[in-house]
Amino acid sequence: MTLTTFLEVLAILVGALSGFAEARNKRMDLVGVFIVAFITAFGGGTLRDILLDKRPLFWVLHQEYAILIAVLSLIATPVLNASHKFLPQRLIVIADALGLGLFSIVGVSTALEAGMPVFIASMMGVITGIFGGVMRDVICNEVPMVLRDGRPYAVCAFAGCWMYLAMQYVGVPSDFSLWVSALSITAMRLVTWAGDIRLG
Amino acid sequence: MTLTTFLEVLAILVGALSGFAEARNKRMDLVGVFIVAFITAFGGGTLRDILLDKRPLFWVLHQEYAILIAVLSLIATPVLNASHKFLPQRLIVIADALGLGLFSIVGVSTALEAGMPVFIASMMGVITGIFGGVMRDVICNEVPMVLRDGRPYAVCAFAGCWMYLAMQYVGVPSDFSLWVSALSITAMRLVTWAGDIRLG
Amino acid sequence: MTLTTFLEVLAILVGALSGFAEARNKRMDLVGVFIVAFITAFGGGTLRDILLDKRPLFWVLHQEYAILIAVLSLIATPVLNASHKFLPQRLIVIADALGLGLFSIVGVSTALEAGMPVFIASMMGVITGIFGGVMRDVICNEVPMVLRDGRPYAVCAFAGCWMYLAMQYVGVPSDFSLWVSALSITAMRLVTWAGDIRLG
Numbered sequence: 001m002t003l004t005t006f007l008e009v010l011a012i013l014v015g016a017l018s019g020f021a022e023a024r025n026k027r028m029d030l031v032g033v034f035i036v037a038f039i040t041a042f043g044g045g046t047l048r049d050i051l052l053d054k055r056p057l058f059w060v061l062h063q064e065y066a067i068l069i070a071v072l073s074l075i076a077t078p079v080l081n082a083s084h085k086f087l088p089q090r091l092i093v094i095a096d097a098l099g100l101g102l103f104s105i106v107g108v109s110t111a112l113e114a115g116m117p118v119f120i121a122s123m124m125g126v127i128t129g130i131f132g133g134v135m136r137d138v139i140c141n142e143v144p145m146v147l148r149d150g151r152p153y154a155v156c157a158f159a160g161c162w163m164y165l166a167m168q169y170v171g172v173p174s175d176f177s178l179w180v181s182a183l184s185i186t187a188m189r190l191v192t193w194a195g196d197i198r199l200g
Numbered sequence: 201m202t203l204t205t206f207l208e209v210l211a212i213l214v215g216a217l218s219g220f221a222e223a224r225n226k227r228m229d230l231v232g233v234f235i236v237a238f239i240t241a242f243g244g245g246t247l248r249d250i251l252l253d254k255r256p257l258f259w260v261l262h263q264e265y266a267i268l269i270a271v272l273s274l275i276a277t278p279v280l281n282a283s284h285k286f287l288p289q290r291l292i293v294i295a296d297a298l299g300l301g302l303f304s305i306v307g308v309s310t311a312l313e314a315g316m317p318v319f320i321a322s323m324m325g326v327i328t329g330i331f332g333g334v335m336r337d338v339i340c341n342e343v344p345m346v347l348r349d350g351r352p353y354a355v356c357a358f359a360g361c362w363m364y365l366a367m368q369y370v371g372v373p374s375d376f377s378l379w380v381s382a383l384s385i386t387a388m389r390l391v392t393w394a395g396d397i398r399l400g
Numbered sequence: 401m402t403l404t405t406f407l408e409v410l411a412i413l414v415g416a417l418s419g420f421a422e423a424r425n426k427r428m429d430l431v432g433v434f435i436v437a438f439i440t441a442f443g444g445g446t447l448r449d450i451l452l453d454k455r456p457l458f459w460v461l462h463q464e465y466a467i468l469i470a471v472l473s474l475i476a477t478p479v480l481n482a483s484h485k486f487l488p489q490r491l492i493v494i495a496d497a498l499g500l501g502l503f504s505i506v507g508v509s510t511a512l513e514a515g516m517p518v519f520i521a522s523m524m525g526v527i528t529g530i531f532g533g534v535m536r537d538v539i540c541n542e543v544p545m546v547l548r549d550g551r552p553y554a555v556c557a558f559a560g561c562w563m564y565l566a567m568q569y570v571g572v573p574s575d576f577s578l579w580v581s582a583l584s585i586t587a588m589r590l591v592t593w594a595g596d597i598r599l600g
Contacts, residue, residue: 029350
């Protein structure tokens with residue numbers, strides 16, 4: 001298993017985890033838990049691929065990811081209830097920040113390969129990073145958290161995407177710029193979260 | 201008119217009917233009634249075709265179905281008001297269960313023809329069967345019923361899709377397995393509904 | 401700048417403006433303001449292009465429109481707060497009616513060029529005209545205004561689309577029928593709004 005695959009799976013698990021938590025809050029049943037987790041984990045990338053007209057979709061190529069979420073759904077509610085005091089908020093935020101960074105940079109690089117102009121590519125990166133959570137909140141009948149809590153989240157993704165675009169422009173090797181910018185997004189998110197920095 | 205066409209039209213009418221009922225509850229106007237009914241009847245199949253990148257869409261090939269819903273929208277509200285005591289809940293549940301079975305199995309077989317792996321194909325079946333109702337509830341600003349009421353609904357569709365996949369795998373003729381699995385979904389839904397069986 | 405481009409930009413600005421207003425009402429942050437404005441301005445056309453499988457999308461070809469909305473988002477909240485008494489409701493309704501007419505007729509003509517049957521083409525026109533607002537309201541956790549307030553809005557778009565289709569059928573030059581039907585939608589909307597006419 002390569003490092004990329006490892007982080008990809010981690011990002012999906014984190015997405016699913018936040019879906020499990022939201023579905024539990026809404027007192028959903030087993031089916032609701034699976035669907036909300038699935039949408040949270042894959043919604044952003046799926047929307048990006050639909051906008052780019054790219055097929056097959058990510059989770060169609062890797063049906064093992066969908067199966068993984070289905071299996072986890074079966075055990076999510078009891079485990080989450082039991083682990084409540086062992087799963088600190090801090091850990092979830094860290095994992096989520098890793099997912100935000102990775103998904104966003106995969107999104108911007110996919111869009112760039114598909115020939116998108118740079119501003120659109122940066123938007124595709126942000127869409128990939130945040131729209132899983134937006135769809136989760138819409139289906140759970142909430143105003144999406146990312147649109148209203150004032151904490152830098154999409155803004156971190158946006159800044160990191162432009163860091164990636166700038167590094168590509170000046171000729172930095174693709175692998176290196178991918179990792180640096182993804183981790184920069186994660187770092188920006190964690191620093192602003194820890195410092196409780198808010199936008200106006 | 202073949203039996204398939206007859207059941208297809210029945211499934212669409214049932215979808216539209218549940219859209220009419222929901223739109224009336226939300227006190228929507230004529231346009232709202234049409235749009236909600238349309239989304240309920242065609243939303244699941246449309247999402248499936250977008251995910252599979254399949255065109256033209258089902259309702260584009262059959263514009264008579266869209267016209268039918270438009271005409272019904274004009275008379276839906278007065279008729280629903282008048283027929284309140286003549287349209288028992290039981291009848292709606294039976295028709296809806298028929299629609300769930302038919303749409304789900306059409307969905308899984310379409311996905312299989314499009315070369316999807318089996319688990320993804322079963323998910324496409326469930327998506328086709330339930331997402332019309334999910335979209336109806338999202339646009340009506342409700343947490344989707346199918347995600348939270350604990351009654352086996354998506355689970356029946358999922359089980360029936362796997363029955364279809366298994367019968368295809370062992371070489372049962374396609375037409376026969378289609379009908380048996382679609383009716384099995386309908387039967388599972390009706391039995392669990394009548395027995396008030398709920399998932400955890 | 402041609403008249404078409406001018407009206408196109410005007411329609412986008414009006415869509416964005418109604419997104420800014422809604423996002424402010426929901427106390428969204430900067431990111432929310434941008435995303436809601438973007439979805440309102442481009443949601444209808446994007447959904448139409450996805451349903452027609454048409455790429456590249458409108459706003460991908462014109463990334464300057466997306467940049468424009470991003471820049472306006474930065475100044476929208478303070479300007480809207482300051483201009484509250486200088487931006488009468490009447491002006492917004494007029495601009496929005498212009499946008500409705502233009503978007504709807506562009507939608508129906510795009511669908512017709514893509515080979516859609518006429519009733520579907522008229523629906524694509526209405527979708528293009530109204531679904532930006534529908535998505536804005538869904539993401540802001542409201543039942544979409546256009547589905548429930550009883551004022552002729554989608555109905556005006558629908559009537560204008562059929563006027564365009566009829567003029568195309570009898571051989572009226574395309575440019576002329578486009579302008580006449582777009583302005584007719586605008587006029588119908590304004591007259592019914594001014595007269596407070598409501599559907600049942």
